[in-house]
Amino acid sequence: MDFRIVVAVDGSNGSKKAIEYAADLYSRCACSCKIEILYCVGINPPKGTTALHLLSGLDRINNIEIKQEAMEEVAELKKFITQFNIKAILLENKEAEPLVKHVTKPYPKPNSYPFTIVTASSANHLCSLENFLYSLYDLRSQFKPSEFPRIVVYNIGMNRTQLPILDQFVETGLVDDLVTFDYFKYPRFWDVAINAGEYAWKTGIVHEASERYAENGILVWLDAGNIVTPEFIKSIPTVIRKGGGFWSPRSSKAMKDWTHPGMYEYFNADPKAYARNGNCNGAAIGFDVSNKNVMKQLIEPWYQCGLDKNCIAPPGSSRENHRQDQAALTFLAYRAGFSCMKSPNYYKLQTHRDHSCRSELMALDLQEKLNHPSSIDYPKWYGSNTLQLYHHPEWRYPEDKVPEQLKRILNPxxxxxxxxxxxxxxxxxxxxxxxxxxxxxxxxxxxxxxxxxxxxxxxxxxxxxxxxxxxxxxxxxxxxxxxxxxxxxxxxxxxxxxxxxxxxxxxxxxxxxxxxxxxxxxxxxxxxxxxxxxxxxxxxxxxxxxxxxxxxxxxxxxx
Structure with missing residues (x-):
């Protein structure tokens, strides 16, 4: 009768002791036997850490580092095993294939769209983005293909392991256009991993989209944490046109509360003249990009402000006294004669609904209505992960699609x-x-x-x-x-x-x-x-x- 001695190991000293014990057992075995050594990750976590601590990061950002460490540990274990006079098989565990399950199907592409909705997300808001996209998809059946807006998503900093989820959004009809934001075209401070990029990237995305989708006329920016209704989809183009080419619901407080004096100084404006105006809402903005005055008075100066940190995030400003993109937009809107008076609910729109995104996606999964891979297949994203991603910008791209200029920087x-x-x-x-x-x-x-x-x-x-x-x-x-x-x-x-x-x-x-x-x-x-x-x-x-x-x-x- 053949016996198999199976040892699960990682690169720790504890695992090496387990191999020594197995080798000793093998030498004492009186019958036919063989040793199989299975390499795993996180079998013996360091003291002071929770059991299997590394496994929580396998599908997150650390998997890239863990993969490299695993290759090094396997090579070291192979050398370690040679000192024993045993016939051992070192089995390297293969990466598990991600769950792929497509439930939704793309609707027919129309010849033209009534308007365009643009949003953006980085790695820490993937769950919010996914929930937002499903809320939009659920409305498609109530419209003819030619009546539903084009959905555009800008990737402003996903981790490499999350990219298949974005691809899935396109394949399953949740997204019409997926665009990777080109940070190399813009100032360094726009990087979303540094103080959220001072939210200046939003001005660049709107500026880009106003040129890319100009044929639709109406361009609507919605944060990924929003939830829309059929009434909103039907009415918003008319609302924007009747409003002179600009729309944004009001946000909390007044300009005196969320606009730093440095921004007024940048525009050579009197703060007192704007102090009591209600803030526009940076989470929901609409433009008629075919309106030359809107382009000249709002989109272009907003973009130019975003390019200059002294404008969009003046020295001494912070989230405690300033709202970057929203503050600049609000100032420009009132200067151009527009206003932001009514609440989001008036327009059948809900903002900042991203806190429950994970539970809502899990509910969809239980109903067999969720596509995979999904953000819920991955552990929660933390601020420390964003910091790691910032220090490894190459992780934002597939291994074979890292930009050449980035390669030159990383490999001088x-x-x-x-x-x-x-x-x-x-x-x-x-x-x-x-x-x-x-x-x-x-x-x-x-x-x-x-x-x-x-x-x-x-x-x-x-x-x-x-x-x-x-x-x-x-x-x-x-x-x-x-x-x-x-x-x-x-x-x-x-x-x-x-x-x-x-x-x-x-x-x-x-x-x-x-x-x-x-x-x-x-x-x-x-x-x-x-x-x-x-x-x-x-x-x-x-x-x-x-x-x-x-x-x-x-x-x-x-x-």
Missing amino acids: PSTDQLASEHTQYDLLRKFEVSKAVEHIKLHDPKLGAYLTKEVIADFKLRLENADGSNPFRSLTRSIIYQQIHGKAAASIYNKFLKLFDDTFPTPSQVLAKTVEELRSAGLSARKADSIRDLAEKFNKNLITPECFDKMSDQEISAQ
Whole structure:
């Protein structure tokens, strides 16, 4: 009779002890037997963590890192097994195929659409997006194909493992057009993983869509957390046209509550003239893009404001005193003679209904009305996952479709490759002040007499400030000096240096300081956060300054 000894292992020491025990058992086996070693993930979690902690991340963002770690652990285990005189089979578990189940079917495509609905979502709002799309799909049966709007979804930052869900939306008729937002065309601060991109990307999406879908005339932006009704679908084009080409329901409070003074200053406007106006609603906006005045007075200036951080997110603004895209839109609307007076309910629209999306999707699944793969097939997305995705921008694309400019940033030329191309440049960077002073004193004693220690020290400081050989120092100094008077900035800069014994710190030294410690030098909270964020990127080699000379401004900004 044959016996099988089966051992489930990962790369931990506990698993290696299990292999040793199995090998000993095998050596004592008097009958015919064989060992099968099955490699799994998360069998022996580190102390202090919950059981099988890694499994919660397999379908989330960590699966990409886990996959690489698994390959390394399998190779190590194969070497470990060779020391035993046993016939063992190491079985590498295969990735489970995602559940694929299509319930809904696409409706016939019309020759033209009455209007276009545009929305967008990043990884942390996939559940909301999915629920929103089902609420729209459920209405399709009440309309002829030519009466229902085109549904457009912009992907503004999904994880690679979520992309099949987006494809499923298109295949099953939930979405008509799926567009991957091209961040490389826009300012770096638009990245949704950094302060939600200051919501500036919305101005870019509306601007893009107004050109791409101009033939429909009516363009409606709806946040993914909204729920619409048949009455809304039927009436909204007429509402927008009767309103002069613009529509948005009112939002909470007044402009004085959610518009930072810096935005009024940017537009050279008097805050008092707008203070009591009710806010428009950034979650629901409609435009008649065939109306030239709407394009000129609203869409274009809104987009231009979004391109400038000083406009859409002025210094000192935050979600506590400002509403970025909504604030800019509200100002432009009232300046152009429009208003936002009625509630969303008046238009048969519900906003911010995304809190129960998961339970509603699970209810659809129980009724056999949910397509798979679905967001409920994946664990909940957390803020830490968004941070990881920010540090790995390549994870936003399929492995074989990572943009070339991103590949160049992530895989810069080697130092040897750069050396031959930058010999002269490197020589300039290695310039030594002491040798230059010695040369001058030797060949021009009169000039050398003026080169006192004080003069040389001052020159070294000036040279250090102008030198680009330490990009971290240059960028940090730029952050400190941004938007404040030179003398005040110099004072803060010197206090910053005193935190590190009057020498410029390394990224690691900066990260060792808390935000509060950095702010003690006179830095604002935002600047302290920016400097720590910069230090973290340098510390993790996410920025490649040695390649700056070969990169475009856009590629440098992207880093």
